[in-house]
Amino acid sequence: MPGWQVILIASALVCAVSGALAALLVFAERFLVRYGRCLIDINRGHKRLTAQGGRTLLATLMEEGIFVPSACGGRGTCALCKLKVLQGGGPLAPTEVPLLKPDEIRDRVRISCQVKVRNDIAIEVPEELFSIRSYRGVVERILDLTHDIKELRIRLVEPESIRFTPGQYIQLVAPAYEGSPEPVYRAYSMSRPPSDDRAVETIIRLVPDGICTTWVFRHLKEGDEVEFNGPYGQFRLSTTPREMIWIAGGSGMAPFWSILRHMQEKNVRRKTMFFFGAVRRNDIFFLDEMRRKEKELEWFRFVPALSAPAEGGQWDGEHGLITEAVDRLAGDAADKEAYLCGSPGMIDAAIKVLKAKGMTDDRIFYDKFA
Amino acid sequence: MSVLAQGLAQPNGGMSLLAIFFAAAVTDNILLTRFLGMCSFLSISSQMKASVGLGLAVAFVTACTGAINAAIYWYVLAPLEAMGVPASSMQLILFIIVIAGFVQLLEMVIERVSLGLYFALGIFLPLVTVNCAILGAALFMINKGLRVADGFVYSLGCGLGWMLAIVLMAGVRWRLRTAKVPPALEGPGITLIICGTMALAFMGLSGLIK
Numbered sequence: 001m002p003g004w005q006v007i008l009i010a011s012a013l014v015c016a017v018s019g020a021l022a023a024l025l026v027f028a029e030r031f032l033v034r035y036g037r038c039l040i041d042i043n044r045g046h047k048r049l050t051a052q053g054g055r056t057l058l059a060t061l062m063e064e065g066i067f068v069p070s071a072c073g074g075r076g077t078c079a080l081c082k083l084k085v086l087q088g089g090g091p092l093a094p095t096e097v098p099l100l101k102p103d104e105i106r107d108r109v110r111i112s113c114q115v116k117v118r119n120d121i122a123i124e125v126p127e128e129l130f131s132i133r134s135y136r137g138v139v140e141r142i143l144d145l146t147h148d149i150k151e152l153r154i155r156l157v158e159p160e161s162i163r164f165t166p167g168q169y170i171q172l173v174a175p176a177y178e179g180s181p182e183p184v185y186r187a188y189s190m191s192r193p194p195s196d197d198r199a200v201e202t203i204i205r206l207v208p209d210g211i212c213t214t215w216v217f218r219h220l221k222e223g224d225e226v227e228f229n230g231p232y233g234q235f236r237l238s239t240t241p242r243e244m245i246w247i248a249g250g251s252g253m254a255p256f257w258s259i260l261r262h263m264q265e266k267n268v269r270r271k272t273m274f275f276f277g278a279v280r281r282n283d284i285f286f287l288d289e290m291r292r293k294e295k296e297l298e299w300f301r302f303v304p305a306l307s308a309p310a311e312g313g314q315w316d317g318e319h320g321l322i323t324e325a326v327d328r329l330a331g332d333a334a335d336k337e338a339y340l341c342g343s344p345g346m347i348d349a350a351i352k353v354l355k356a357k358g359m360t361d362d363r364i365f366y367d368k369f370a
Numbered sequence: 371m372s373v374l375a376q377g378l379a380q381p382n383g384g385m386s387l388l389a390i391f392f393a394a395a396v397t398d399n400i401l402l403t404r405f406l407g408m409c410s411f412l413s414i415s416s417q418m419k420a421s422v423g424l425g426l427a428v429a430f431v432t433a434c435t436g437a438i439n440a441a442i443y444w445y446v447l448a449p450l451e452a453m454g455v456p457a458s459s460m461q462l463i464l465f466i467i468v469i470a471g472f473v474q475l476l477e478m479v480i481e482r483v484s485l486g487l488y489f490a491l492g493i494f495l496p497l498v499t500v501n502c503a504i505l506g507a508a509l510f511m512i513n514k515g516l517r518v519a520d521g522f523v524y525s526l527g528c529g530l531g532w533m534l535a536i537v538l539m540a541g542v543r544w545r546l547r548t549a550k551v552p553p554a555l556e557g558p559g560i561t562l563i564i565c566g567t568m569a570l571a572f573m574g575l576s577g578l579i580k
Contacts, residue, residue, distance in 0.1 A: 006454050013446070013455070017464050021471035028475055032482045090485045094493065118485075 170230030277322025394527025407503025425533030436525020
């Protein structure tokens with residue numbers, strides 16, 4: 001038989017077998033993976049939804065307008081999407097086990113991005129999540145605060161205003177761009193007080209190879225439309241009159257910038273010492289603003305510290321790590337409260353120093369950045 | 371024992387089904403005598419539960435795809451051979467496609483039928499797709515000229531033999547936890563040495579079935 005005919009038959013055979021298998025798989029998916037409409041009972045009958053089954057609980061809830069926080073976008077790494085599943089969640093997936101503590105497992109807490117909705121399911125959703133909405137806005141201003149930190153101001157378009165508590169954060173959506181095939185959510189604290197309810201400001205630090213920060217620094221321009229949802233977060237001032245120690249580094253300034261101005265507006269006078277750490281002189285920002293607030297508010301004191309001040313000009317503030325400055329200057333911490341915002345490493349170190357100074361666990365509040 | 375001997379010696383124009391099965395699983399163990407499917411064997415054998423799970427998945431896939439592949443070879447490729455289509459190269463591509471497709475299907479079925487099983491085995495199924503022992507079993511089966519029924523038994527034997535090897539290794543490694551292994555050999559190093567020793571032991575069984 002001539003060569004070309006052999007090639008033709010061979011190719012046809014491979015195509016036929018592949019095609020048959022592919023068709024088989026498509027039909028199998030259609031019949032096996034169809035789960036029909038499933039009833040989702042939220043908070044024991046408070047709210048009821050029916051949704052198409054077959055997707056993760058997180059995706060299903062997001063689609064129905066209930067914004068469960070998620071930093072990793074459903075990949076099963078950030079554990080922010082924890083929800084209680086009372087019934088119908090199926091067995092615990094192996095990807096959930098390392099993210100849950102034993103008492104959480106006993107309380108039927110699940111990682112909602114790993115739970116697939118296969119049948120009717122009953123869940124518990126914290127009340128605050130219901131006030132979370134999706135917002136569309138326009139970038140009004142991008143300000144360079146340092147060589148790697150920017151302040152982003154977003155004017156709200158739809159809805160036009162936002163209500164939140166100072167200290168809360170939003171999840172900004174970084175859309176797909178060159179180098180990043182899918183949209184990604186990242187959390188950023190809001191830096192303006194809630195009195196300015198038509199716009200939202202955040203402070204963003206460039207993370208090397210960070211998906212969202214690269215988008216903000218390299219692709220985002222004033223006038224661009226952006227999407228975010230929120231407000232999220234439990235980080236806020238307590239209602240006690242206790243003295244406060246605030247500790248932050250880098251973009252951790254954001255929630256405190258919101259809280260400080262809110263306190264000024266509402267005339268909340270609680271003695272506050274704000275420790276702000278950076279590495280070099282060109283990493284620090286808002287120095288003039290902070291000094292001005294110190295003059296305006298007699299209960300507020302700003303203590304910046306640089307760990308490597310020699311590089312980059314003269315510095316007459318504190319030297320060393322911010323935790324060392326806290327140790328030196330914060331005094332007896334037994335009756336005070338602490339608010340921390342920064343990297344997990346800084347927070348863990350700060351907690352150690354505070355506890356050594358007599359502070360108890362229940363008076364330390366923090367917002368750890370992943 | 372005499373029943374076994376009778377079963378093994380039964381002439382059938384070839385070997386009896388029992389002999390085929392025993393040869394595939396034990397004396398001609400695809401992992402210990404032919405050294406196929408070593409990658410997942412080396413990594414998963416550190417845990418007994420995972421080894422049993424993976425072993426079962428491999429055995430099931432090997433047996434089913436063995437039967438399907440034998441059918442494809444004898445009812446499609448062999449007739450085409452007469453027309454000049456080279457069956458030996460075609461079988462390679464077709465068997466791989468069938469194995470990959472089958473594993474996909476299996477994953478969907480398991481997820482639907484038993485969620486518990488899916489979580490126990492499900493993560494292994496992609497690992498099973500790339501296990502060369504499965505393709506190897508199919509090719510050896512054709513080499514030996516086995517038809518569909520014999521081929522199914524042979525493939526089942528290969529799969530269960532692979533499972534036997536990984537479970538044995540998991541057991542040995544469990545015992546090794548308290549042994550003093552030289553640091554440089556920990557993990558894959560000592561596992562390969564043990565594998566070689568086990569292979570020597572299994573070599574002693576060769577010749578049991580002619």
